Amino acid sequence: MLTRYSDARLPTPHGEFRVVVYRTGEPGGLGASAVGLAHEEHVAMVLGDVTGPAVLTRVHSSCFTGEVMGSLRCDCRAQLDAALARIAREGRGVLVYLVQEGRGIGLGNKVRAYHLQDEGHDTVEANLALGFDADARGYDVAADILRDLGVASVRLMTNNPKKRAGLEQAGVRVDALEAHWVGESEHNADYLEAKRLKLGHLP
Numbered sequence: 001m002l003t004r005y006s007d008a009r010l011p012t013p014h015g016e017f018r019v020v021v022y023r024t025g026e027p028g029g030l031g032a033s034a035v036g037l038a039h040e041e042h043v044a045m046v047l048g049d050v051t052g053p054a055v056l057t058r059v060h061s062s063c064f065t066g067e068v069m070g071s072l073r074c075d076c077r078a079q080l081d082a083a084l085a086r087i088a089r090e091g092r093g094v095l096v097y098l099v100q101e102g103r104g105i106g107l108g109n110k111v112r113a114y115h116l117q118d119e120g121h122d123t124v125e126a127n128l129a130l131g132f133d134a135d136a137r138g139y140d141v142a143a144d145i146l147r148d149l150g151v152a153s154v155r156l157m158t159n160n161p162k163k164r165a166g167l168e169q170a171g172v173r174v175d176a177l178e179a180h181w182v183g184e185s186e187h188n189a190d191y192l193e194a195k196r197l198k199l200g201h202l203p
Contacts, residue, residue: 001025002144010045014081014088018046022145040099044145045084048092051150054175056093058083058157059142059167061100064107065114072187073114082182083157094149096142103127104136135162143170 003023010019025039060083063076070077080095087093102110105127113126124134146154153173156164157180164174 002141002148004148005041012084014084015047017084017087020044020046020145020149022141022148024141042099042141042145043097044149045087045095045097046149047087047094050092050094051152053153053173055151055154056087056090056157056178057146057151057154058087058093058095058180059098059139059163060095061098061103061137064101065110072185073117075182075184078182079180082180086157094146094151094154096145098137098142100137103134104138105130105132137166139163139166139172140170143167143172146172 001024003025004020005023006021008019010017020043022042022044023039024042058079060076060080063071063074063080065071066074066076067080083095087095101107102113105113109130109132112130113121113123116126116129117123121129127134127136151172153175154167155176155178156167156174157178158164159180161177164177168174
C-alpha cells in the first residue's frame with residue numbers, strides 16, 4: 001500500500017518545488033519508536049499544476065554514491081540536477097524519486113558490483129555475476145504516485161525505453177520520450193557505453 005505521508009514547499013537552486021513524501025507499507029499507528037520500521041519512503045518533487053496530460057516527468061532512482069558522495073562512476077547526480085532544472089524552466093512537472101539503489105540491488109550490492117567492475121566486468125556483467133538481473137527496478141510505485149498527483153499522461157525524460165515500457169505496463173500513458181543525456185567523462189564512459197549496448201539505452 002502506498003500512502004501520501006507528508007507535503008511541504010522546498011526551495012532549491014532550481015526554484016521552489018513542493019516535496020511530497022510517500023510511504024509504502026501499512027498506514028497509521030507510527031509512534032516515535034516505530035518511525036521508519038517496515039516502511040520505504042519515496043518522493044515526488046512537484047512544480048506547478050501537474051493535473052492533466054503531457055506533464056514533463058522524470059522517474060529517477062536513488063544513487064547514494066553519486067548524489068551524496070559525489071561519485072564520478074555514473075551520471076546520476078547530473079541527470080537529477082538536469083531534470084529539476086528543465087522542469088523549472090518549463091514551470092510545470094514532476095520528478096519521482098524512487099528508493100532503488102543500484103538498479104534495484106541495494107547499496108551494499110552496488111558497491112560489490114563496483115569491485116567486480118574494477119576487476120574488468122562491466123556494469124551489466126557485475127550485476128549478473130552477483131546473481132541479480134541486469135536491471136531489477138520496478139515502476140508500480142512511480143505509477144501510483146503519478147496517479148495520486150493527478151497526472152494523466154507524461155512526457156518522460158529518459159534514455160531508457162524499458163523505463164517507458166515499465167511505466168506503461170503499470171498504467172501510465174507516455175506521450176513522448178524526452179532525451180536526457182548529460183554528457184560523459186573518463187570515469188563513466190564505459191558505464192554509459194554498457195547501458196547503450198547491453199541495456200538498450202538510446203544513443
